[in-house]
Amino acid sequence: MQWNSLNEFLAMGGYGVYVWPSFGVTALCMIWEVLILRRRHAAARTALNQSVASAGVAL
Amino acid sequence: MKTDRMNWFQWSSPQAFYPLAGKLIPWFACVSMVCLAAGLYMGFLVAPTDFQQGDSYRIIFVHVPAAWMSMFLYVVMAGWAAVGLGLKARPSFMMAQAIAPTGALFTFLALFTGAFWGKPTWGAWWVWDARLTSELILLFQYAGVMLLHASIDDLRRADRASAVLALVGVVNVPIIYFSVRWWNTLHQGASISVTAAPKMAATMLAAMGIMALGFWMYSAAVTLLRVRCIILERERHASWVQIERVS
Numbered sequence: 328m329q330w331n332s333l334n335e336f337l338a339m340g341g342y343g344v345y346v347w348p349s350f351g352v353t354a355l356c357m358i359w360e361v362l363i364l365r366r367r368h369a370a371a372r373t374a375l376n377q378s379v380a381s382a383g384v385a386l
Numbered sequence: 387m388k389t390d391r392m393n394w395f396q397w398s399s400p401q402a403f404y405p406l407a408g409k410l411i412p413w414f415a416c417v418s419m420v421c422l423a424a425g426l427y428m429g430f431l432v433a434p435t436d437f438q439q440g441d442s443y444r445i446i447f448v449h450v451p452a453a454w455m456s457m458f459l460y461v462v463m464a465g466w467a468a469v470g471l472g473l474k475a476r477p478s479f480m481m482a483q484a485i486a487p488t489g490a491l492f493t494f495l496a497l498f499t500g501a502f503w504g505k506p507t508w509g510a511w512w513v514w515d516a517r518l519t520s521e522l523i524l525l526f527q528y529a530g531v532m533l534l535h536a537s538i539d540d541l542r543r544a545d546r547a548s549a550v551l552a553l554v555g556v557v558n559v560p561i562i563y564f565s566v567r568w569w570n571t572l573h574q575g576a577s578i579s580v581t582a583a584p585k586m587a588a589t590m591l592a593a594m595g596i597m598a599l600g601f602w603m604y605s606a607a608v609t610l611l612r613v614r615c616i617i618l619e620r621e622r623h624a625s626w627v628q629i630e631r632v633s
């Protein structure tokens with residue numbers, strides 16, 4: 328390993344301001360995509376099960 | 387009735403595809419997380435500093451996998467669109483629609499991380515170079531496929547129209563890929579070539595490959611999750627969804 332300290336790692340040889348936003352935005356986008364899809368799936372399931380339940384009452 | 391040969395057409399109904407997709411997602415997600423963790427470890431702690439670009443080159447570990455996925459997902463989306471048009475299979479159109487947002491996301495990330503790499507190496511966030519411009523056009527193509535689908539109320543017509551648009555646009559993928567060879571671009575040539583010896587250190591190459599595999603498996607998991615949403619939303623009046631309480 329070539330890093331002697333955490334600060335050196337974070338500095339990325341002076342390129343930290345370019346490296347960290349690249350990785351950070353990529354990570355945020357991917358996590359965000361998973362979260363909105365899980366929410367969308369849960370919403371679709373809830374809506375469906377409610378409509379099934381109300382249809383059952385109507386019958 | 388049980389037959390010896392596997393009947394692939396059994397998956398061509400949303401009813402059969404929904405639980406299959408649900409079973410596959412955790413596997414793709416697990417492999418993706420292991421690969422991404424290993425890739426980040428190798429990329430930041432094992433791979434050496436580049437003698438020319440210093441540590442700015444480490445952006446390659448997200449930039450190249452994102453760029454690869456942006457092109458690969460477009461081809462897969464166009465493939466599903468073609469299958470949908472040929473077989474009139476609804477799950478194929480659903481898959482094409484499920485891939486588009488993830489493809490667009492990776493196209494955006496390829497452009498974004500490219501800008502953050504271009505600034506320290508070229509001195510510019512953006513140049514109207516053939517590679518960058520054709521990749522930007524790819525982002526508009528993904529947007530076009532999604533917007534066209536959203537703008538047509540009749541779902542069958544929306545499926546077909548956006549599938550045709552996706553298929554026609556696939557011509558841009560080889561243009562992006564070969565742009566660095568066909569034109570004199572500021573963007574560097576291909577990082578990996580089948581015919582030439584690798585230009586990168588083995589650990590750098592390995593880290594990039596593992597990250598790419600992680601992005602690939604992530605795309606598979608997310609696409610299947612989205613197709614499950616699309617199936618529930620579109621098939622909500624179908625009897626199978628009403629009878630089985632979906633999980």
